[in-house]
Amino acid sequence: MSLVDIIRQSKLGKIIVAGGLAVVISLSYGCKEQKRPQIPKDTKTYQQSGERIISYNANGVALGDIDNDGDLDILATGDAGWNKGGIFFYENKNGKYSQKGVLLVPYNANGVALGDIDNDGDLDILATGDAGWNKGGIFLFKNNSGRFEKQGKAIAPYNGNGVALGDIDGDGDLDIVASGDAGWNKGGIYLHRKNSK
Helix, strand or coil: CCHHHHHHHHCCEEEEEECCEEEEEECCCCCCCCCCCCCCCCCCCCCCCCCCCCCCCEEEEEEECCCCCCCCEEEEEEECCCCCEEEEEEEEECCEEEEEEEEEECCEEEEEEEECCCCCCCCEEEEEEECCCCCCEEEEEEEECCEEEECCCCCCCCEEEEEEEECCCCCCCCEEEEEEECCCCCCEEEEECCCCC
């Protein structure tokens, strides 16, 4: 008797056999068979241009007019190993990108976001990092006339992964949503509200 016959007799659930592999979809836990998603008949698709802007293990990426010249630049984070990472700035010159600067950080840089956090009219950097043993966090770099300076301690006491900025509570300033891992199943997605008072 085959494994498929045993499963059929036990009535564990619906069986899908593909390429000799039997997959059981259990119906006893409220699961239902899902229909195959329909692919939209849209001819306007994205194609890889063949351009490789970054040649290292990149983690996060963000777009923004960092140098205030009217086009979108690239900000990317990378992992250089041994808890050494960087936040790299790539300037847009007529659609071609070239590296113009880097912020070296003593941790593996992961997520990155751009936004005017201090409401002074330019873009600041928010980056997450993992320094191991829950020593990472969310780090703020303020833009002072084109020079980015790290501000104080980490905003969060966990190893940060992804990060996004937005005015979630509608009070006119940017709040932070970040994902992180504090170890032992203590990770999650966290909201950090900015206190404008």
